[in-house]
Amino acid sequence: MAGVSRSTVSRVINGAPHVSAAARDAVHRAIARLGYSPNHAARTLAGRRANAIALVVSEPGSRVLADPFFAGVLRGVHAELAGQTQLVLMMNPSDDLVAYLSGGHVDGAIVVSLHGEDPLPQLLHDKGLPIVVGGRPLAGAVPYVDSDNFNGALEATRHLVSLGRTRIACVAGPRDMAVGRDRLSGWRRGMHGLPADLVEHADFTPQDGAKAMAALLDRAPDLDAVFVAADIMALGALKILHERGRRVPEDVAVVGFDDSVLAATAVPPLTTVRQDVERFGRTLTWRLLAELNGAEGLPPSILLPTELVHRDSA
């Protein structure tokens, strides 16, 4: 229909050089009139790229999916992809996964929600598959993107100290994730001088946050502040504080983390640490695509800034 060969159409579609403006226009017109869109399987088979990247959610129960954090990241990933590349979702890390991923079905992978010293990212990396991990992995030397959890937690804790609080507790995240460890480290650093003994670990759920808060109150009825390493856990903590008759912030000041959609409507509205989760997803994807496009000198890791948001709870 454009009056040119298949080769020329291919060049136009792939933005290759050495195509006359006339040919280019004719092809574009024909594409528009035909509503043509290239066959994905054929491109993949003929070319050497799969034109797809995998988003691997490395969590047995896929619990992350219920997390607004993941939703925001997904939105960012998709936005950055801009329709150029397919996004294939993989949620059940299995034995076949490594074979599948390194079998040329995808050009690269974003791996999120890694627990413990999961060997998966290093394994994929060793097989030559470009990957980027969302959240600092505890094992392996692979590229990653993460929020600056340490400094966010540090700032949150310093804020509590600046309020004159002295018995400051911490509801920390899981021990087997960097996000848990780094926010805890930030709290410890912010406590300099004050006794940093009031720590309870919890999973990122309201239920676990409640349990941890209850344990802390049992251990130290005189605590006057708490840094909770995730808003979703802070909801549970607020509930326990309310049940036990502690006024927030008068008796106990509370700072969360994430600035999730829940923070502003908590009772009282939650002072928290904002991280831009959509930007997280965009950065993850940008880093991977840059590598796929052969960019040189890319940073091995990227830390995204966080920011304290002042509301009523502290």
Added chain:
Amino acid sequence: MAGVSRSTVSRVINGAPHVSAAARDAVHRAIARLGYSPNHAARTLAGRRANAIALVVSEPGSRVLADPFFAGVLRGVHAELAGQTQLVLMMNPSDDLVAYLSGGHVDGAIVVSLHGEDPLPQLLHDKGLPIVVGGRPLAGAVPYVDSDNFNGALEATRHLVSLGRTRIACVAGPRDMAVGRDRLSGWRRGMHGLPADLVEHADFTPQDGAKAMAALLDRAPDLDAVFVAADIMALGALKILHERGRRVPEDVAVVGFDDSVLAATAVPPLTTVRQDVERFGRTLTWRLLAELNGAEGLPPSILLPTELVHRDSA
């Protein structure tokens, strides 16, 4: 390596009949020794199936993604797929979308979060692409799966009536979605006899829920109960009730909808209507795959039961 032709290998891999046991064994042995796995793109190109389905999120801002509902559905979809079929995520409904989807790149599509009288599902259906819509579409005659929103809301409202409440308000969902309309209809039905004038529409966010609750209290300071058509809005409503000195449930009884992870940790814990979102996703996928596999006499629509969960707020 197996000493047979490509054709025979293909037959063995695809479980076709008319292959001798000897040939079959030889092929299996060779596959194991070589660690062979078929090339997805080649299969797709040669066969007539794409071995992939699309999950289309038809929402301009992709706000749904932040919703635990969507997360649960996604989990269900993935579970039901069981690794057999690729899941391709599409989030920016554009002009190209119809061309892409009906261009043979996917075997079928699941469409969720439809607003208003979106012509998309009917368009795809007319082009011959098997599709299933998540949540009753307001326009078009296409297969869908939905929660039984009407009966869930009905039961919630009857519960409030059975408590002796007489001034029962409703924070309804968006007017342009069936989920908003059906829950409102259920409330109206449950109010039989009582004046059903206290309605405010809101988007599924805590902020909007708060705004609607405030408006209702302004209109009817004497209201003694409220059915809020989503837990995420109920959080905002609870906040306003608390700010205005209304005790829950003593002064105002509250029932939500969804039984999201937030309901149990709300203050007070929220009585709500449970819908099994993972099952929602599984059913959606089952229905689509059944059609792809040529099942006959499939139900055009499937309604999933809901259930009232009693907690403290009503």
Added chain:
DNA sequence: CTGAAAGCGCTTACAG
């Protein structure tokens, strides 16, 4: 029961 051959719809050297 089995194999030779065509073909799925592209990309990519290669030759002009």
Added chain:
DNA sequence: CTGAAAGCGCTTACAG
């Protein structure tokens, strides 16, 4: 700047 031709790795009639 452009086109003819080979080939990506499978499936599927077709013929034996």
